[in-house]
Amino acid sequence: MQKRVFLQLAGTAALFAAVSAAAQPVTPIKFQLDWRFEGPAAFFLLPVAKGYFKDAKLDVQVDAGTGSGAAVQRVASGTYDMGFADMAALMEFHANNPDAPNKPVGVMMVYNNTPAAVMVLKKSGIKSVADLNGKKLGAPVFDAGRRGFPIFQKANNISSVTWVSMDPPLRETMLARGDVDAITGFSFTSLLNLEARGVKAEDVTTFMYPNHGVKLYGNVIIASPKLIRENPAAIKAFLAAFAKGAKDVMADPDASVEYIKQRDGIISTDLEKRRLRMAINDVIASPDARAEGFGQVNPGRMSLMASQVSDAFATKTRVNPETVWNGSFLPTKAELNVLSTPRK
Helix, strand or coil, X not given: CHHHHHHHHHHHHHHHHHHHHHHXXXXXXXXXXXXXXXXXXXHHHHHHHCCHHHHCCEEEEEECCCCHHHHHHHHHHCCCXXXXXXXXXXXXXXXXXXXXCCCCEEEEECCCCCCEEEEEEHHHCCCXXXXXXXXXXXXXXXXXXXXXXXXXXXXXXXXXXXXECCCHXXXXXXXXXXXXXXXXXXXXXXXXXXXXXXXXXXXXXEEEHHHHCCCCCCXXXXXXXXXXXXXXXXXXXXXXXXXXXXHXXXXXHHHHHHHHHHHCCCCCHHHHHHHHXXXXXXXXXXXXXXXXXXXXXXXXXXXXXXXXXXXXXXXXXXXXXXXXXXHHHCCXXXXXXXXXXXXX
């Protein structure tokens, strides 16, 4: 008799717990990417497709973007709750809009190093960064590598260069046909774009910013102040689910590209597999990322970057590193242990 009552009570408790869990409200999150549905977008699309966000009681909508600056603006305007943007773009927004009521804040570092690089064709005769002196460089005016070039220039004693501006689709084309001597861009974007224009990878020299004295952070997950104030638990849940998905992507990058294909059926699967692996190796699982820990930042390095961005971008006010970053929402150390070596 007592055993039967116990079992009935246990069953009732389990049912009550299940009903309570099901009754928990689902929080909608509109998320703005920095760019199109390309390889690195797998880090956000996989946890959506696998239901990791759903399990965390989040209804996450991931939209393609048009650049980091636009992602910051859209989160600041309240159009999006969270987003993915270059830390330098976030710093610039803060420093140029000191009185803005809704300045987004970085909550998890994903690209521990900037993907920015200078790329040249070997036939140009440019063999070192010193050879960039007096050369003609091309990039869109908003390109992260171009915006941060004064930092690269100072670190490598480059006296002067001439800039040619163009729309993004023309950047690699102009380098390939010799209209410019070099271009700036994200390494995993421009190199593959050059290949698509008939330039072989072995004919390109890439000067990665992190390898030449420029230790800028790259892309970071950002959150709106409104979400931080009103639902900090949703941010914590988002980042934990994201980290779970990131571990899956790191374990099998090639399989992860399928989730991008589901959102954009015209992508080249092979191309995006390469792009994703390049992003992982260059900026996500870099030596700096392994030293600092996935998702985290080094305060001293962040302060240096804030000073460098203030100078290079000639911002209205100095960047305050303490206002652009909030690491209190990060998952546990165990949950952030995602940097396994990707399979070759």
